[in-house]
Amino acid sequence: MLIIFRQVLESFRFAWQALRSNLLRTTLSLLGVTIGIFAIIAVFTIVDSMQRSIKESLGSLGTNVVYIQKWPFSFTDDYPWWKYFQRPEPKYNEYRLLSERLENAKAVVAMSGRGGVTMKNGNNSVSARLSGVSYDYKEVSDVPIAQGRYFTPQEMEAARNVTLIGWEVADKLFPNQSPIGQTIQIAGLKFSVIGVGEKKGAGFLEIGGNPDLRCIIPYNSFAKLFSSSRPNLTICVKGYESDPGLTNLEGEIKGLLRARRSLRPTQEDSFAINRPEAVVGFISGIFSVLTFAGWIIGGFSMLVGGFGIANIMFVSVKERTNIIGIQKSLGAKNYVILLQFLFEAVLLAVVGGLVGILLVYLLSFMQLGSLDIVLTPGNILLGTLVSVIIGTIFGIIPAALAARMNPVDAIRSK
Structure with a gap:
């Protein structure tokens, strides 16, 4: 064990000397590895961050739910677009039918x-999205409430003028005061x-x-507010866990x-039954293309960096030929010489790769809108x-x- 440790330490010393003796040459040679690792890990990190943010955003659509709409989330080639x-648009009486007749539904909204x-x-105003929902909306979507309460069934059925507002709406319309009970x-x-509602912030998607x-x-x-324009209705149905798929x-x-x-x-x-998973599948296809492009770009950069490392190692073998001969004459085995130079090459590549990873880490501090970039241990x-x-x-x-050199010829070399 001590011998192995000494060999590794000696290999590390040789590698460090190679880095220090020709710093400019080494830096230029490792630049390809740095750029390649940066390109690949940066793409992976951004894609992972986007996927995580999108999944969190799609969580608002609920789990085990389907959406009944006029338009599908994705179009098929065998169905004419026209x-x-x-x-027809889904109608409210169809919602009532499904709400009363569905046996495999946990909630219909x-x-x-x-x-x-x-x-x-008063003088305060804000432009926001207005949503009209039925009572079971809280069963299919996350509705965290910071102050006040949710709707009652009586308020829903009687179409009373009551509202649940978001945190930013409350902050702009009722600065420094509680909006509960206000109009x-x-x-x-x-x-x-x-x-x-609780403060959540906008997701990436x-x-x-x-x-x-x-x-x-x-x-x-x-519906009363916009009865003249016939607002589009979406029927959301939540199923049971016992109904796989x-x-x-x-x-x-x-x-x-x-x-x-x-x-x-x-x-x-004449209707579409949409699933949030279709959106995830479509976006995953885009991410696959981005990931493939990252591998291609990074692959070419690493290829250049790899040849740079090979060039450094050939020069290093040439410069240390005499030392190799002395080591072999003193009893060093071929595998010792092999591992010594191989360790040096790996160390050079790892140094270049770590610099690329460091650049990705610095990239994670940049603000890209609502996207939170996180460099994971896996990347x-x-x-x-x-x-x-x-x-x-x-x-x-x-x-x-280097390992196959004849010790006599190696010692005689200049």
Whole structure:
């Protein structure tokens, strides 16, 4: 064990001398490895951060839920796009039907929304997204309340003018005071504030907009406000955990809606049953392309860096030929010489890789909108492992040449 430790220490000393003796040459040679590792780990880090942020944003859509809408989340090539225009919008009576008849549903929600709605309180005003929802909305979506309470079933059924506002809406309309029990004007009508949501902040891809800039009212109240423009209705259905894949729920929904719309067996569905997973799948495809591009760009850079390391190692073998001969004449085995130079090549590559990882770490302090960049231990390990592999691949040939030298010829060399 002591011998192995001394060999590693000696290899480290040789590698450090190579770094110090030709600092400019070494730096330029390792620049390719640094750029390559930076490109790969930067792409991986940004993609991981985006995926994490998007998953958190999609969490607002709920789990084990399906959305019944006119338009699908993704389009298929075998279905003409113009047929989507002929589909009817979901109706409130269809929501009532599903709410009463579905046996595999834990909750059924009617919801609609409109962005850019002006809300006022005296001289204070704010433009926010207004959402109309039915009572079970809290079952399919996270609605954390910092102050006040949620709607009651009676308020929902009677379409009372009550509202649950986001944190930023409350802050702008009621600075330095509690909004609970106060009234705000929405589209000319007064609504009583019964609750304020917790401060969440906008996600990288927040579905439905910033939750802090949102105002929720009963769906029937929303329908009264915009009855002239016939607001689009989305029906959200939450299934049970005992229904894997929600296949039973989806089949039951299709049966009830097709019967309600009098569709013959040969006719296609005139509605879309959307799942949040479809959005995740689409975005994952984009991320796969970005990751592949990162590997390509980083691969070319590391290839250049690898040849730079090989060049350093060939020069190092040439400069230390006499020392190699002396070591072998004193009994050093071939594998000792091989590992000595191989360790030096790996160390050079790792140094270049660590510099690239350090640059990615510094990148994580940059503000990219609402995206929070986090360099994970997994990506650090990946960058280090790739550096070790590059050092091993491009250092093995010079190390093998050094290990096979004839000690007599090596000592006689100048």
